[in-house]
Each structure stands twice: as structure tokens, then as C-alpha cells.
Amino acid sequence: MVKIIEIKTHQRTELVDITESVAGAVKSSSVKEGTAYVFVPHTTAAVTINENADPDVKRDILMEMNKVIPFEGGYRHAEGNSAAHIKSSLFGAGLTVIIGGGKLLLGTWQSIYFCEFDGPRSRSFYVKIQED
């Protein structure tokens, strides 16, 4: 079962909490033990897990990444979004969360984030639920 979920991003770089969407896909699958795999089919976006409490963490992650991989550099790619491609590979296109007792086995402070690195755009991600 693969569910395709559409989202809209609103900033050039943005972390969008998608935990509830993924949890909803788990719930509607009725799978109790297994895995949820989240995959981003874009090359200037990614998916990651990070803190869900203080919004400054999201702000600090993006601020620092935009400093380490600057928007402008000695890039040749004509579309001008090479920095977004690099961040996409650094954060990664997919991640797995374990399902236990019908729930995502995330740590207390963990949320799943869709990472926009070249927005704002209409985007999508896939959720594949696999039963043990």
C-alpha cells in the first residue's frame, strides 16, 4: 500500500511537520506491527526527523544549513537551485519509522518533517506501510 500525500510549502526553505499525516496513514492501514516508509520524489526537498517542541530548532537548522551550503556559490546549474539539490542529498529522500501497537515508535521529542529547500511549491511525498 502506497499513499501519496500532497502538501504546499510557503517559504524558500521550510520544515513542515508531517507526523500527523504519516500517523493517519498508519491508522487507516490497521497495521499493528511493521514499518512506515516516507519517501520524497523531489530532488530539491527531503525528509528528516527532529525536535517538535521549540520552533527555534527548525529555524536554527535552516539558518545554519543556508550558511553551510549557501544559495549562491560557484554553481553552474542554470536553474540556480544547486544549494537545494545538495541539501536534499544531505538530509535524504527517505526514512523508515517503526510501527508498534498500531503507532509510530517515535521518541518523545521527535516529529517527521518534510524539508523544503527550493520553495514555495506544491509538493508530494509517499508513505508505504508494511506489515511484519
Add this chain to the structure above:
Amino acid sequence: MVKIIEIKTHQRTELVDITESVAGAVKSSSVKEGTAYVFVPHTTAAVTINENADPDVKRDILMEMNKVIPFEGGYRHAEGNSAAHIKSSLFGAGLTVIIGGGKLLLGTWQSIYFCEFDGPRSRSFYVKIQED
């Protein structure tokens, strides 16, 4: 089957070799062909695979990452550990190792490392073994 393994870290940033723990979970599961998924339920830690021979590799990885993502910067997060959150997303919360013949199919020089980026702390990680 999900096994929760506790560890203690002793440095602010540290790579702890957890290969034996993961291999032990595989052995006790009696699974011969499948996958072992290692997941870290913390937002200032991660899991990675790297060289197991020369300890200077671990030292160099941490030294360089602490240079690229400095502990102090223009961060706003009040807990003061934003650098750890960023490294956590760069290294990643989970990774899969293939099981073949009842063993982890790692390369000769590969070990699995728990990555502490905001220690020392008591930590844990999950190992989920799946049979084909």
C-alpha cells in the same frame, strides 16, 4: 520484534560502536535472511556506518563536523544544543543493514555507530529485525 538497547555516552560528541549489539539482536532472533533496522529515538543523536579499524577516523569525523556545524553560532534555541540537532538530521535517525546467512552483511571495514552529539547522556536505540 523490536529490541530496545540502552547505552551511556561519555563525551559531548562521540561515536559508539554498536555493531555487536545489533549482531546480537540478529543472532537471538534466529533470522537468516532479512533486514535489521536501527533507529535512534533522540533528536540530538544519530546512527551511521563508518570505519572500524583506525580510531582516528572517528576522531576526524567528529572534529570536522564540530568545525562545519559549530557549537556556537547565531542559534536561538534556548537549550543551546542546536548544533546537535543539525548533526542529527545530517547523519540520520535510522539505517538498515541486510541480514544474510544469519549475519549482518557489512563491508570488511564497516561498523555501526551510535552518534552522540549532545552528551554525555543515557541513551537508547531500537533494533527491529524483519524476516524475508
Add this chain to the structure above:
Amino acid sequence: MVKIIEIKTHQRTELVDITESVAGAVKSSSVKEGTAYVFVPHTTAAVTINENADPDVKRDILMEMNKVIPFEGGYRHAEGNSAAHIKSSLFGAGLTVIIGGGKLLLGTWQSIYFCEFDGPRSRSFYVKIQED
């Protein structure tokens, strides 16, 4: 089923498109719904997904990564390839692609790349196909 695929790299750092190899492994497995897991058993290489259209994207990714994690620094590892070990952990040793309808469910612009960070060398990667 684990398939081992051999490749040769030709540059010190290089992104080699391996999408066709992985798609071939899927095809020969006859699996219609499931996952393909690609794993690199080396500690100075990695696997990633990125754009397949403009070759300047590959060039920009490598150029910028070689700037952020320079070949020479305060490294101690005697083999002199610590930068490659660090890039290996940043990009990651493994990634999963969803299989649907017997095909890899990649986005339009996505290819799978073997990442050489310490070449040229003879290398290999594993492809494990799992059916739902």
C-alpha cells in the same frame, strides 16, 4: 534475494548513475509490489538520489561538498582520506526505493547515484529486493 553489483569509478569524487542496474534487479526479481534497498559496503563511498537531467547538478554537488569538507584539514587518519569517510556518513550507506507495478517509484527527475568519495576504485553495492 541480494544481488551484488560491481562498478569501477574513474575520478577522485564522482556520482555514478546506477538507476538502470537497480531497475534491472527489480525486473529480474519479478517483484511487483515491495521495496528495493541499495547498500554500499564501503566507508569512503555512499548512495544518494538526485537530479538526472543536468550534469551540472552532479558537478555542483561534488564541488560544494569538496569545499565544505576539504580533502586536507586537521585530519589525523594516516590514509589521508578522512574527508571521504565524513562525506560517506553525510550521504549515507543505504537507501530504499519503493517498487510499484514492477517499477521503481522514483520522481521524474530522480536517479540513484553511487557516490565515490575516494576514487578511482573498483567498488560494489548490494541490491536487496523485498516483496510485500
